[in-house]
């Protein structure tokens with residue numbers, strides 16, 4: 001038992017006599033009344049009792065092991081994981097069938113080679129068999145022993161051996177004679193038998209004598225598969241690897257307690273194509289400290305970096321490490337083909353396969369009621385990742401897909417043919433088209449909210465789009481919008497702010513309304529990814545990033561602190577990232593990678609399905625939308641023309657009305673807020689303007705625009721144009 005009183009008299013060592021007394025005290029018969037009395041005393045009296053001895057902080061009650069709560073106890077699964085998951089069972093069966101088919105085909109192709117080898121070896125085999133029979137018949141194995149007795153002139157021993165030999169040769173001779181007669185009769189029978197029997201006997205003889213004639217070092221059959229030998233994972237190796245990480249807490253604990261500093265709550269087991277070790281790090285050490293040093297951990301384990309996947313189990317403790325060490329690096333391991341590769345249509349409401357975890361198990365993702373944010377440094381698989389949910393939406397003929405790729409490299413071009421709206425480019429027009437799409441999505445959310453409100457409760461009990469409603473009710477179909485390289489939009493000096501606000505609203509509102517936003521960015525910082533967006537997205541996928549800030553922008557606040565660190569991914573980990581929000585726990589996932597031609601093929605299938613369902617609209621149906629620049633170019637001039645000479649200032653709503661009347665095809669969907677946002681980049685801000693409401697005839701102060709500000713902006717823009725032309 002531990003006392004909370006320091007041993008002042010023996011600071012340098014252990015006070016044996018004091019602790020012996022204490023143990024003796026405990027061993028003494030306890031006066032229960034006196035003990036109870038002591039326990040009931042007030043703090044004051046406890047102070048007075050200071051000299052009665054140290055207070056025992058580890059009470060007997062606290063030391064008792066709590067009874068096993070069978071209700072709360074964790075039941076171990078009846079069946080192994082691969083038998084409980086249909087997908088995994090299918091994978092295992094397919095693997096076994098594929099393996100058997102490969103081995104059979106491999107050997108079937110080599111049958112002529114095996115037959116040739118047997119035929120060549122058969123004479124040697126025949127000779128060996130006859131030689132063996134001869135040695136057996138005349139007991140030649142014992143000949144050296146008999147010779148040795150001759151050399152030692154041991155007559156008695158020689159006589160004994162000779163007699164034994166004679167006996168053996170006698171009965172072996174009889175057996176040989178019987179066999180010989182049987183062979184002769186068999187030969188005569190064979191000569192009279194049909195030819196196929198003769199051939200079959202010859203083939204059997206060739207096989208038997210061919211096998212007998214095989215050299216010991218050259219087997220007849222080639223190896224159809226070559227296994228890879230991988231090192232085992234043992235607790236010693238894990239402790240050694242953790243000891244070289246340079247984590248002070250681990251080193252101190254190992255120095256004090258040796259191997260006991262690190263405990264293993266469960267045996268190290270095979271888990272999929274690798275080993276799993278559950279490890280309890282020393283108190284005070286968190287898994288984050290280990291994750292940060294994944295490369296050193298791999299070095300300590302003596303395995304390639306891509307094989308070593310440390311994860312946490314925060315439900316148990318921040319120091320519970322689940323270390324999975326694969327037989328092969330994750331990026332090099334053969335990944336199963338995307339299960340939807342052969343699908344002609346897909347139901348978007350159902351989970352779809354997004355990738356595989358380090359153990360090779362398929363990881364699903366759901367699209368309805370969530371939004372997706374993907375982030376990483378350039379070139380690590382964002383476009384490949386965003387393509388998957390977009391393809392799934394495209395393969396559902398009742399879902400509508402919009403796509404904008406704002407880097408201009410055409411990463412989403414293969415999907416263009418099925419998108420109702422599509423834009424690809426790094427120019428302002430494409431960025432503005434994406435902004436207009438967000439405006440329309442916002443308006444769509446409002447429209448859908450009103451539509452849902454109007455539906456009877458029994459049709460729409462939860463006030464949200466259900467898969468059934470998405471299929472049946474016009475205007476409530478799934479609407480999936482992908483914005484690849486969305487940092488170009490959010491950090492745009494002219495459109496960024498409005499785009500950020502719109503995206504945040506769409507993310508918050510659209511979730512329940514069937515409007516789904518997919519964002520991919522290579523610059524996840526505060527400027528390029530509005531916090532309102534990063535804070536509200538439901539599903540996040542972060543491939544390799546370089547710092548904590550980017551990590552937490554994509555994966556959510558505190559992700560890094562909780563050990564979910566996409567900074568641990570290495571150069572080779574392309575397409576490998578942390579997926580958060582798709583399951584209860586964060587998962588390491590390697591996305592299914594589809595190359596351009598495959599995406600083209602799937603998009604063509606999706607196009608055909610849409611053609612059949614009659615759901616090709618907008619860009620996919622060949623309609624062109626007006627270039628947004630037309631509006632940008634003319635907005636200032638159009639506005640200027642709307643002010644009459646006696647109107648130095650006008651309410652924004654009056655201007656919107658007049659703009660819509662002037663060019664309904666361009667300004668029909670313009671709102672007061674949008675006008676304000678569109679003018680901001682030119683330095684035109686709205687101010688309070690006094691005017692008269694044409695409907696009520698009453699005067700009022702409302703937000704409006706000053707004509708001089710517009711005229712100045714036009715002059716400034718023209719001056720800049722002239723300068724750049726010169």
Ligand SMILES: Nc1ncnc2c1ncn2[C@@H]1O[C@H](COP(=O)(O)OP(=O)(O)OP(=O)(O)O)[C@@H](O)[C@H]1O
Nearest residue numbers: 378379380381382383384522574575590591592593
């Ligand atoms: N799941 C994957 N498995 C294997 N390789 C992948 C995977 N995903 C991506 N890659 C590899 O990474 C490369 C870059 O992928 P992708 O173009 O999607 O990256 P990105 O992050 O969008 O790049 P950028 O930021 O430059 O647009 C691909 O060409 C491919 O070779």
